[in-house]
Amino acid sequence: MDQSSSLKFLGSWADSHTHRVRLALELKGLVFEYQEEDLVNPSPDLLRHNPIYKKVPALLHDGRAVVESLVILQYIDETWTDKPIMPADPFERAIVRFWCHFADDKLGPAVGLVFSSVGDGQKAAVDGVHENLKLLERELRDGAFKGRRFFGGDNIGLLDIVLGCGSYWLAVFEEVMEVKLVDPDTFPLFHAWLRDFEEQKEVKETIPPIDKLLKYARGIRQMMLSLSTDTITTIIGAPATGNTTSNNDAAVEEIGLLQESIVL
């Protein structure tokens, strides 16, 4: 593959949106330079290239920045057209885009809520994940993705990348939170797809080792639990019932940023 242009990408090692971009670049066989970003202290580079959101990932192609992971993935696919990750058929493309939106709009936040839930809220959060996984399982069983190995068909496609890069958090949260999220009996097809996805060469090269992710998640969870109950409700988004100290405010911000990286 001819790649005469320069590619650099700013990301963060535990951020699932960063993994999406890395996986797409790897699948396309592209050569790129990577710059690790501290989520809490973005570099001047990142602030310059993503002034609106100030977040990873940011892809720099010949110095021009593309940000927002779904925008980046489509950009990569439309610029380097070998080994396409989007289907050719317009209706299939619409289906992929729809479920990508679902991943970011419904499933991801539901998974994030499990991680930030405390006490009685945890069961409701787990139920929320199950409700959303049911929708995907149904599509795999009877709907748009019936009979397929991957969402993209025989090969990993854009939707596999979007769903897959973040689904590892399901296993991590199962362990850290001691909950069951992907029961192979309830979600056999999703479970099988996820195991297959995680075995792929480029995926193994992209996703960090599970023990590193576990340690990271445990650290954030401990930070959260060490704060007051009021502060935790602030993180979850419910109205706080009391005052938080300025130390708590900084910790809340940090946890919020770190948590955002842990989404499907």
Add this chain to the structure above:
Amino acid sequence: MAAAEGGEVKLIGSWPSPFVLRARVALNLKGVEYEYLQEKPGPKSELLLRSNPVYKKIPVLLHHCKPVCESMIIVEYVDVVWAAATRAILPADPYERALHRFWAAYIDGKLFPSVVAIAKDEPKMAKVEAVEQLHTGIKLMEEAFERLSKGKGFFGGDAIGYLDIALGCFLGWFKVCEEVTGLKFLDEEKSPLLVGWAERFCSDEAVKDVMPENERLEEYTKLCRAFAAD
């Protein structure tokens, strides 16, 4: 008028929705004949629930009876399926496409919630933030227009493009926000390029017959707020 590509085209929608308007403008730009199915107030229709079981929301495009959901996904679908009909809605260049998609996502993620908060008359704090967010957003869109239009009349250049549709279909609701707050969001002084663009967008053949009249939108907003207050 473009033929319906061997299959009938239907659009499930609701007249106040800026998202439905996006789909209608895209179909009109391509000259597609379609049946418009207006959702009645009250319980959602069987067809809508069957066509969009995940979100149960409009717009839904039905082409060969197959549903396409989400407004900007519909716009991209229409652009490709009726590619031969007229000029493209999305730019050809991948980088420009990325910019159009980025800003469309920004509009949905940041501007839309602000519009809702203002129109619905949310509690004071939320409204103050929403007003600020809308001002900021329009300023950014003014800058984006300058870069993307390259001196031409639309974000898409000579004609309405993807980002024109994404933003333009909110123009009626920006006016409602101005009515509600007594503030100016699109004004000659701070956003002159967008003011000119707004006039061109609203008077375009593909838009003018489907853009809801202001008075009607304002009445609708008052009704919603009265209903919510009860």
